Amino acid sequence: MTHPTHSKNVVVALEELESDARKLQRIMIELVAPSGSPMFPLDFLAFAATKRHASTTSAFVSAINSWNMVVARSLLRIHIDTSLRFSAAWHVENPHDFSMEVLRGARIDKLKTRSGDRLTDAYLVKLHKDKHPWLPDVYEHLCGYVHFSGSHITDAINDLSDGDGTVEFLISDQDQRFPEFSWLEVAGCFREATGILETYLRGWGTTKQLSPEQLESLRSGV
Structure with a gap:
């Protein structure tokens, strides 16, 4: 199916998202786990997140290119979940x-x-809200996209008539x-x-x- 092209600003934003993904891969290869470096359990979590x-x-980029906002917002919620x-x-x-x-196999939201304190998503959002004040409102709004909810009803309504109460629904991807x-x-929230x-x-x-000495000094606050 052929889709119309987004504006130049949106196209640039998507290119930045793809550039970010390549940058994270370089961080893993060059900084976190360069060839020959020791491996620790947290490395497995880092690879999984990346x-x-x-x-x-x-x-996400594919969803936006195909004008699929419903799925794009669901994927944004998933991405925030990874970072948190x-x-x-x-x-x-x-x-x-x-x-x-x-x-x-332990659930992170059951760990402490x-x-x-339990590491629930709400608790993790609270931990990050000072540096990322947009996070609480965006996270709460996006939860409605991960679970079937009223958000999907709203997205299915294409037009409401003020006169005769006619509702026009949209059944399209x-x-x-x-x-x-x-x-x-x-796209901006995804980059954040x-x-x-x-x-x-x-x-x-x-x-x-x-070094072990530097790490101990850091832990002790010296």
């Missing part, structure tokens, strides 16, 4: 034990922080009624979530390069 990001980015749940490793007593529990701003907004993931991947890669 792989999920690459796959989600590809699908990877960051959870920084709030537990032992990140490697945490990674092994996840590898064994070092202070005893394309959502061309959204303005350029909406497509740029969803990628930024969260990049921060933690770089942090882990940098930590791996520290």
